[in-house]
Amino acid sequence: MTKIHIPTPLRQYAGKQPTVDVQAGSVGDALSGLVSQHPELRRHLYTDDGKLRAFVNVYLNDEDVRYLQREATAVKDGDNISIVPSIAGGADPMIRLAAPMLACRCCCR
Amino acid sequence: MATITQPKPETAGNVLTNDEILRYSRHLIMPEVGMEGQQKLKAAKVLCIGAGGLGSPLALYLGAAGVGTLGIVDFDVVDYTNLQRQIIHTTADVGRKKLDSAAEKLKAINPFLNIRKFETRLSSENALELFREFDIVADGTDNFPTRYLVNDACVLTGKPNVYGSIFRFEGQASVFATEQGPCYRCLYPEPPPPGLVPSCAEGGVLGILPGLVGVIQATEVIKLIIGQGDPLIGRLLLIDALGMKFRELKLRKHPDCPACGQHRIITKLIDYEQFCGIRGEEKPVEAKVPEMQVEELKRRLDAGDDIFVLDVREPHEYQICNIGGYLIPLGDLPKRVSELDSSREIVAHCKMGGRSAKAVEFLRQAGFKKVHNLTGGIAAWSDRVDPKIPKY
Numbered sequence: 197m198t199k200i201h202i203p204t205p206l207r208q209y210a211g212k213q214p215t216v217d218v219q220a221g222s223v224g225d226a227l228s229g230l231v232s233q234h235p236e237l238r239r240h241l242y243t244d245d246g247k248l249r250a251f252v253n254v255y256l257n258d259e260d261v262r263y264l265q266r267e268a269t270a271v272k273d274g275d276n277i278s279i280v281p282s283i284a285g286g287a288d289p290m291i292r293l294a295a296p297m298l299a300c301r302c303c304c305r
Numbered sequence: 306m307a308t309i310t311q312p313k314p315e316t317a318g319n320v321l322t323n324d325e326i327l328r329y330s331r332h333l334i335m336p337e338v339g340m341e342g343q344q345k346l347k348a349a350k351v352l353c354i355g356a357g358g359l360g361s362p363l364a365l366y367l368g369a370a371g372v373g374t375l376g377i378v379d380f381d382v383v384d385y386t387n388l389q390r391q392i393i394h395t396t397a398d399v400g401r402k403k404l405d406s407a408a409e410k411l412k413a414i415n416p417f418l419n420i421r422k423f424e425t426r427l428s429s430e431n432a433l434e435l436f437r438e439f440d441i442v443a444d445g446t447d448n449f450p451t452r453y454l455v456n457d458a459c460v461l462t463g464k465p466n467v468y469g470s471i472f473r474f475e476g477q478a479s480v481f482a483t484e485q486g487p488c489y490r491c492l493y494p495e496p497p498p499p500g501l502v503p504s505c506a507e508g509g510v511l512g513i514l515p516g517l518v519g520v521i522q523a524t525e526v527i528k529l530i531i532g533q534g535d536p537l538i539g540r541l542l543l544i545d546a547l548g549m550k551f552r553e554l555k556l557r558k559h560p561d562c563p564a565c566g567q568h569r570i571i572t573k574l575i576d577y578e579q580f581c582g583i584r585g586e587e588k589p590v591e592a593k594v595p596e597m598q599v600e601e602l603k604r605r606l607d608a609g610d611d612i613f614v615l616d617v618r619e620p621h622e623y624q625i626c627n628i629g630g631y632l633i634p635l636g637d638l639p640k641r642v643s644e645l646d647s648s649r650e651i652v653a654h655c656k657m658g659g660r661s662a663k664a665v666e667f668l669r670q671a672g673f674k675k676v677h678n679l680t681g682g683i684a685a686w687s688d689r690v691d692p693k694i695p696k697y
Binding site (some may be wrong): 201203204205208214250251253255258259260263278280299 | 473553636
């Protein structure tokens with residue numbers, strides 16, 4: 197099994213779990229497995245044409261997959277995949293995702 | 306080992322007095338610091354952007370350690386809600402400029418410090434000139450435009466950017482913009498597209514978290530100055546305070562990075578609000594939705610009018626205080642809209658009116674005709690109708 201670490205801003209779409217286990221041969225498969233289990237995540241990770249969103253970085257163990265084979269990067273049992281969105285800290289959750297759904301502009305600090 | 310332009314310790318101004326030698330004795334007796342290291346600290350000039358959550362522990366520890374010149378950039382005043390985590394400020398400082406409050410505490414801890422206050426909003430007009438006067442910049446800001454501004458200005462002026470950021474109970478730390486290492490844009494070339502924040506109400510932050518991350522930043526600043534240890538260059542430290550887990554990811558200098566790569570296209574500072582705002586903040590929609598003032602709602606409820614009060618906050622907020630509204634958190638509204646009766650008059654509220662405005666817009670698009678936003682939210686209700694409702 198491959199463990200996927202879910203960043204805090206996205207946990208609400210992954211059943212509030214900090215990690216999700218998937219069975220996969222590649223990073224791409226692992227992420228597909230993740231969004232199959234938690235469909236609400238799809239729009240946050242992928243654009244409408246199925247590409248990984250630019251401001252979401254994916255790591256296999258400690259390596260950015262952009263420097264490996266991206267979604268084709270092979271994974272094995274015990275590997276860890278991390279999804280690392282940009283955060284800008286403070287009281288505002290600064291991850292912004294172009295998904296056509298309701299969200300709130302932070303009116304409350 | 307990092308190579309930064311090391312401050313020259315040998316000038317007369319950086320010789321330690323006997324008082325300083327006694328003060329810093331616990332540094333001096335360690336070979337990793339010693340007299341040479343302490344003199345480097347005294348010669349160093351560090352710019353702290355922000356005297357808030359991250360800035361508080363950062364400045365306090367850099368001051369205690371004897372960093373000779375500390376610049377602080379902050380234009381804000383101390384708010385009561387800051388005290389939960391911005392530990393350089395006290396209750397007596399509420400209402401005071403954060404700069405004045407911070408400088409006073411730092412001088413009290415270490416009168417040898419040279420504190421330079423910059424009561425200004427960091428901008429493309431002032432950043433380059435400001436950064437040139439310092440050796441290292443410590444960035445603890447809380448918004449994307451400033452993150453990119455600080456990054457670009459650090460790259461353009463050749464100053465390392467000791468980065469820290471926090472969200473709820475997680476943090477990140479790294480050192481960007483060194484010659485050999487990546488910059489923030491290597492990791493995130495662009496800010497995220499237009500503003501759909503997953504859950505504003507899930508904001509908030511564990512009070513200790515900026516303490517944890519801010520001191521990590523201070524540690525990195527000191528390591529860069531004294532040239533010891535392995536700084537977080539090319540390393541992203543991920544901090545999970547709840548699990549008390551620390552993980553590390555490798556960061557690479559991107560060869561095509563527009564700021565620090567081989568073919569740089571960023572040669573000056575830009576309009577960062579626009580950079581982030583083209584794809585950035587949503588404009589508030591309050592102006593476009595029908596509004597109701599709290600006094601009118603109160604009057605009509607007292608008169609027995611059939612008004613359905615919809616509360617779109619989160620359950621933990623409802624527990625803090627409520628006016629008896631029907632709770633559907635904003636994020637759940639699309640899938641629970643069938644619980645609402647469009648033939649009834651609905652007034653939606655949240656804490657301050659932002660989220661509920663979105664709810665009203667959503668409902669109107671879903672065909673609800675009789676729906677209003679409660680201007681100012683439960684905060685306005687507390688202010689003008691029922692002061693027993695607590696503010697939070």
